[in-house]
Amino acid sequence: xxxxxxxxNLNKLSKEIRKLMLEVLRPKESHHxxxxxxxxxxxxxxxxxxxxxxxxxxxxxxRDIFLLSKGHAALALYATLCQKGFFxxxxxxxxxxxxxxxxxxxxxxxxxxxLSTGSLGHALPVGLGFATSFLNDKxxxxxxxxxxxxxxxxxxxxxxxxxxxxxxLNNLIAIVDKNGFQGYSDTEKVLxxxxxxxxxxxxxxxxxxxxxxxxxxxxxxFSKVKKLRTKKPKMVIANTVKGKGIPYFExxxxxxxxxxxxxxxxxxxxxxxx
Numbered sequence: 001x002x003x004x005x006x007x008x009n010l011n012k013l014s015k016e017i018r019k020l021m022l023e024v025l026r027p028k029e030s031h032h033x034x035x036x037x038x039x040x041x042x043x044x045x046x047x048x049x050x051x052x053x054x055x056x057x058x059x060x061x062x063r064d065i066f067l068l069s070k071g072h073a074a075l076a077l078y079a080t081l082c083q084k085g086f087f088x089x090x091x092x093x094x095x096x097x098x099x100x101x102x103x104x105x106x107x108x109x110x111x112x113x114x115l116s117t118g119s120l121g122h123a124l125p126v127g128l129g130f131a132t133s134f135l136n137d138k139x140x141x142x143x144x145x146x147x148x149x150x151x152x153x154x155x156x157x158x159x160x161x162x163x164x165x166x167x168x169l170n171n172l173i174a175i176v177d178k179n180g181f182q183g184y185s186d187t188e189k190v191l192x193x194x195x196x197x198x199x200x201x202x203x204x205x206x207x208x209x210x211x212x213x214x215x216x217x218x219x220x221x222f223s224k225v226k227k228l229r230t231k232k233p234k235m236v237i238a239n240t241v242k243g244k245g246i247p248y249f250e251x252x253x254x255x256x257x258x259x260x261x262x263x264x265x266x267x268x269x270x271x272x273x274x
Contacts, residue, residue, distance in 0.1 A: 001216055001219065001220070002215055002216050002219050006215075007215055007216065010044055010045070010048065010049075010215045011215070013044050013048065013083060014040060014041055014044055014245070015245075015272075016083060017040055017043075017044065017076070017079045017080055017083050018037065018040060018079075018245050018246070018272070019269070019272065020079040020082060020083065020089065020092065021036060021037070021040075021075050021076065021079045022246075022265065022268060022269055022272065023093070023269070024075070024079075024092055024093050024095040024096075025075075025095075025096075025259075025260065025265060026095075026096050026097065026259075027259070027260060027261050027262040027264075027265055028259050028260075028261055028262075029096060029259060030075075030095075030096045030104065030259055031104065031256075031257050031258070031259055032072040032073060032075070032104065032256065032257075033075075033243065033246075033249055033255055033258065033259070033260070034179075034181075034242040034243035034249045034252060034254075034255025034256050034258075035070065035072060035073045035148065035177075035179070035181075035242060035255075035256055036072075036073040036074070036075040036076040037076065037242070037243045037244050037245055037246055037249060037255075038073075038177055038179040038212070038240040038241060038242045038243065038244050039070070039073055039076050039146065039177050039212070039240065040076050040079075040080070040244065040245070041212060041213045041214075041215065041218075041240075041244070042146065042175060042177065042212050042218070042238055042240070043076055043077060043080040043146075044080060044215075045215055045218045045219070045222070046066065046144060046146075046175075047066075047080050047081075047084050048084070049215075049218075049219065049222075050144075050222055051064045051066055051142075051144060052064045052141075052142075053066070053112075055081075055084055055085040055086040055111070055112065056085075058086065058111060058112055062139070062140070062141060063141065064141055064142045064143070064144065065114055065127070065130045065141065065142070065143045065144065066114060066144045066145075066146070067114055067115050067117070067123040067124075067126060067127050067130075067143070067144070067145045067146070068106050068113075068115075068117055068123065068146050069117055069120065069121070069122065069123030069124060069145055069146060069147040069148070069151060070117075070120065070146065070147060070148040070151055070177065071105045071106040071116070071117030071118040071119075071120075071123075072104065072105055072118060073148075073177075074103075074104065074105055074106040074107070074113075074117075075095065075096075075104070077106060077113065078092060078095060078102060078110060078113075079092065081110070081111065081112040081113070084112070086111040086112035087110070087111045087112075105117065105118035106118065120148075120150075120151040120154050121151060121154030121155070121156035121157050122156070123145050123146075123147070124145050124147060124156070124157050124160040124161070124174060125156055125157075125159070125160045127143045127145040127160075127172060127174075128160055128163055128164055128169065128172070130143045131143045131164070131169040131171050131172040131233075132167070132169065134171055135169065135171060140171075141171065142171050142172075142173060143171060143172050143173065144173050144174075144175065145172070145173070145174045145175070146174075146175045146177060147174060147175070147176050147177065148176070148177050148179070148182065149176055149177065149178040149179065149180065149182070149187050149193075149196075150181065150182020150183060150187050150190070151182075152176065152193055152196070153182070153190070153191050153193075161200060161203050161205065162203050164203075164205070164233040165203040165204030165205050165232065165233060166203075166204065168204075168231040168232065168233075169233045170228075170230065170231045170232055170233060170234075172233040172234070173225060173233070173234045173235075173236065174233070174234070174235045174236070175235070175236045175238055176196075176235065176236070176237045176238060177212065177238055177240050178196075178212075178237055178238060178239050178240060179240045179241060179242040180242070181242050181253050181256060182256075183256065185253065186253070196237065197209065197237065200235055204232055205232055205233050205234065205235050206225075206228055206230060206232045206233070206234045206235070207234075207235050207237065208221045208224065208225065208234065208235070208236045208237070209221075209236070209237045209238075209239070210236060210237070210238055210239070211238070211239055212238030212239055212240035213240060213241065213244055218238075221236055222236070242255055242256070243255040245272075246268060246272065248260075248264070248268060
């Protein structure tokens with residue numbers, strides 16, 4: 001379990017990173033807000049408690065690899081990397097602006113980003129390559145891939161899931177941001193994949209479930225993942241709320257596409273930052 005001080009610090013980070021995200025949003029231009037806010041706490045836990053990676057040596061051959069498959073939620077990753085020390089706030093402030101190399105979708109031109117993503121269903125197959133290479137070289141690096149629940153409709157993910165289970169890639173950890181929405185509607189209305197846990201288990205994976213906004217729960221689950229000695233890949237299904245932390249966006253399908261005007265941005269910041 002996390003100590004009370006650790007929980008306070010992580011909750012403080014959660015608020016600071018959400019503030020950073022709000023500040024750099026371009027009024028009437030930036031989109032994919034809700035899907036970015038749903039993964040903030042997952043990223044905080046991974047980067048500040050779990051993943052072995054350092055901004056002082058971002059290309060360390062012994063580092064863990066993190067891949068954001070839902071690349072349209074890159075704002076959350078950029079803000080987390082900024083807070084981690086990969087680059088400064090001045091650089092982050094160029095997000096989504098004309099001529100900037102910090103675009104709305106994840107880009108390898110941004111320090112700390114391992115893979116450019118945007119088209120869904122790509123990062124898990126790439127993760128297989130990293131995981132296979134590390135196992136072949138008898139290295140201890142781990143590979144973390146964060147996907148969305150809607151993204152699991154992509155056939156490439158199921159090919160990767162089958163491959164990883166069959167080839168016993170036990171250094172691969174997939175995390176599913178299960179916020180219940182995707183590009184067209186509720187995930188259950190577009191393509192209901194339940195029972196998801198049972199389906200993934202059938203391909204020889206270890207499956208866990210957690211609250212993606214509860215740091216203590218994530219600590220408990222990822223501790224179990226670490227202790228496992230089976231030769232199976234792992235998947236953590238993280239139940240989240242789209243737009244978490246901002247009442248204007250929470251649990252709303254339209255927060256996937258909706259932008260905000262300057263007045264609303266100012267109002268949210270004044271209400272959110274106490």
